[in-house]
Amino acid sequence: MSAPRARVVRRPVHGVLLLDKPRGLSSNDALQKCKWLLRAEKAGHTGTLDPLATGVLPLCFGAATKFSQLHLDADKAYEAVAVLGVVTSTGDAEGEVVSQAPVPHVDDVVLAKLESLFTGRLKQVPPMHSALKKDGKALYEYARAGETVEREPREITVHELRLEAIAHEGWAALKIRTRVSKGTYIRTLGEDIGKALGCGAHLASLRRVATGPFDISECVDLEAFQAMSEPEREAALLMPEALLGGxxxxxxxxxxxxxxxxxxxxxxxxxxxxxxxxxxxxxxxxxxxxxxxxxxxxxxxxxxxxxxxxxxxxxxxxxxx
Missing domain, CATH: 2.30.130.10 (PUA domain)
Known part of the structure; x- marks a missing residue:
């Protein structure tokens, strides 16, 4: 019979942890892990990242949770790789391949046209594999049940877009660097770029490199955070007012x-x-x-x-x- 786990004694912790979320971990799992490491009484985050995605995830503790909603509206910057000619059921590498097509020649002229086409105010249909709710139910729940429901296009803004033709694990691909408004799905942006090329695409990787004023260079990765002593972990937190830069x-x-x-x-x-x-x-x-x-x-x-x-x-x- 295994010994019972020691009960964690919670304590008041106040501040913001800029975490570099690892791939494969949900935002909530990352939050709960860090909450446990800090023994914090109260925690929340400023918006989720898909398990596939890595990068900047501000985690709020204690008093800082009162201001976490302020960053839901913040602009965000991403780096992604879109594999061309392969469409998946989820728009990323986690889904099943549903179609393949030849990839056209992509040169600087084509890239410039795509950058122009997908910069500015756009209409974007949210993906079925997302946490957006319809009739009180997350879209991914419909998708897992094999259902597709109608979604209204939403207005987004792509402030900056830079595309580069690369090879990714033997496949033709595009490296995407972009800064976007809230509510923008980079998976959908990658798919739409693939449609514009006539061959389709899916995201092989996605990394958030900035959200609002917070940059990836300021973040601590989970392994490093785990290796710290408890005082070092607490010292890694920003003060709650870090969320009030505007x-x-x-x-x-x-x-x-x-x-x-x-x-x-x-x-x-x-x-x-x-x-x-x-x-x-x-x-x-x-x-x-x-x-x-x-x-x-x-x-x-x-x-x-x-x-x-x-x-x-x-x-x-x-x-x-």
């Missing part, structure tokens, strides 16, 4: 900070601010978000006094030699 900072004195945390509006000589990151002056700490209208600071998402105290304590612990 917000205008507003700083309040002690009295106003306390009232703001109670949900009260504050008056001041501020211009109108659509999105504000509100900080206390003494002690210096993030209080939450808000917006300013007609000289009035209106609270949005607020941290609790306990969360602020825990963040200040952990900050002191990581900076004390």
């Amino acid at each position: 917000h205008t900072p507003v700083t309040l004195g002690r009295d106003d900070a306390g009232r703001f945390l109670s949900g009260l509006r504050r008056r001041g000589a501020w211009p109108d601010i659509e999105a504000a990151a509100v900080f206390g002056e003494d002690p210096p700490a993030l209080l939450g978000t808000g917006h300013v209208k007609a000289g009035e600071l209106i609270p949005g998402r607020l941290l609790s006094p306990i969360e602020i105290q825990q963040i200040l304590q952990s900050r002191t612990a990581t900076t004390t030699p």
Whole structure:
């Protein structure tokens, strides 16, 4: 009879981990693994990556989860490889081959035309193998049951697109580098490029190299994170305010900070601010978000006094030699 597993004692952990998600792991599995490694009480992420995909996956812990939704709308950058002439049931290497076709000659002129065709505002039909819901049910659930349901095209924006003709494991392929708006499916983009060439395509690999202000160069991979001591893991976290890069900072004195945390509006000589990151002056700490209208600071998402105290304590612990 095997010995029972030791119960993990959870603790308050606040911050953002920029994880380089490995291939083959779902976003939720990666989140739960890191939550366990940190012994964190509360965790969430800022949008999923397919198990096939690797790359930037910001994971939020504690107070940072209050701002995770802000990054669902962030632009994202990807690098992918699309194998030409082979169409699969899922649009990627995980699916079954459903058709094959000869690949036309692809030169710089053709690549330039494709880049122009697939840059800007586009209409894209979401793939059946996706988590998008229809009638309360994820599309991939219909797909697994062998059903295909009608999907409305959605408007997306491809801000940048660079294509390069390469060989991939003996197959003609395209290397795709792109920066896109939220809701863009790179698998579908690869398939649509293959259709435009008349031969079809599927993604062999997909890597997210940036999301919002976060770049792959800032990320830690899961193996390295596992190898760290617990203090090193906690020190690898960014402060919750890392999620508020697009917000205008507003700083309040002690009295106003306390009232703001109670949900009260504050008056001041501020211009109108659509999105504000509100900080206390003494002690210096993030209080939450808000917006300013007609000289009035209106609270949005607020941290609790306990969360602020825990963040200040952990900050002191990581900076004390």
